[in-house]
Amino acid sequence: MTTILVTGGTGTLGRLVTERLRADGHEVRVLSRHTPPYAVDLRAGGAGLDAAVAGVETVVHCASNPRGGDEQAARNLLAAARRAGVGHLVYISIVGVDRVPLSYYRTKFAVERLVEESGLGWTVLRTTQFHDLLAELFAGLAKFPVVMAPAGVPDQPIEVAEVAERLAELALAAPAGRVPDLAGPEIRTLDSLARVWLRAAGRRRPVVRVPLFGRAYRAFRTGSHLAPDRALGKVTFEEHLARRSRGGGGR
Template identity: 55%
Template structure:
């Protein structure tokens, strides 16, 4: 079987859906991996059911694949991500996959936050795998902040960490870059991708509340600990890589304001 297909893992997630749509435009055979059976209603996409964490269904899914764009993650049960990465790499080797494109997080090597440590370990596994690889770190997605503020706003006072900044980037723009990298050869760690503007978290919260039509007091609070210190250090941002175009305000106007 000729290895020319692109496989997207985590294809039903926020980023995976965006990547899948752009991969279809390449004209190459496109496959999508999901833990649950998906109705094959996407023209040009072949869906496979497989479980990365258990290593089930991967050999069939990866046979004939040249490049994997790895978007699968589970922030709620993130300890599964490392066994999943092991299974992905082992199966990719057996299938003769030539290139794995991985998406990670800006600051993952500077903030001792448990989920970030897992992402960093995944980067190390990929680099040592013997498979051609590319690793892209991106800043936070607006949808994540939206979810956080939705939860926090259920209380009369919205508590946010003091002196913390972030740089939201549109997942569609990250998807554009991932597919571009997939079409090129393995490049190792590539320059980070960040949104167009750096914001303090308290400002993000206030603008979100206005867009959502909610009246709440936003109270910045000092959070102790090494992870919180890492967040305060500015490690979530890369101002010199502000290459994204879609702003936080544009996201609010489209997704939050009603």
């Protein structure tokens, strides 16, 4: 039995990683800001973080905050892991973080470099965006009379449970460095995915393709966030929404 710490273990991905590892009989500690006994703000570090990593063999780092602080959180976690003699750290990242000039992507790429240079055994997995994120995006856009989708932007969403399965496998294996990306089964335009969501939600809204500007938009339009040769996911966006409607939570 392996002792594993999952940061962000109450989140969309971390919760499923935790469930999978526990189902396999491993001892899993869940670290999040508000969940005892390991209620720790990674950005602050401190004695609580040292207690969380003490005796841990592997850390799966799922915690992230698009509003900022990920780099400091990673520095604190990596320092604590070194002090505790952790043998393996697994980090979840995003396809295209080295190609899309978006602030959050740059931060994720910077954390990748911190992990690589940490002196720990490490594994980094990049995936495409989760179905859940698109569903949340479209739910927000549908609050308006017209759903505005960035024109010409493709996406390749993946089921979060499939990502959790892969992360659990990597956590139980030896450090592997940067492993091949993991992507969803289909590449679809955002406006077509928006129409799928509207039909599933029973909402009637026109979808308007809106051209945007800037380097990040150009990178998304050219598919810098896609991995067509790694389309290993099985669950489509339609199937994800059907599962949600049956109460399966997208799992």
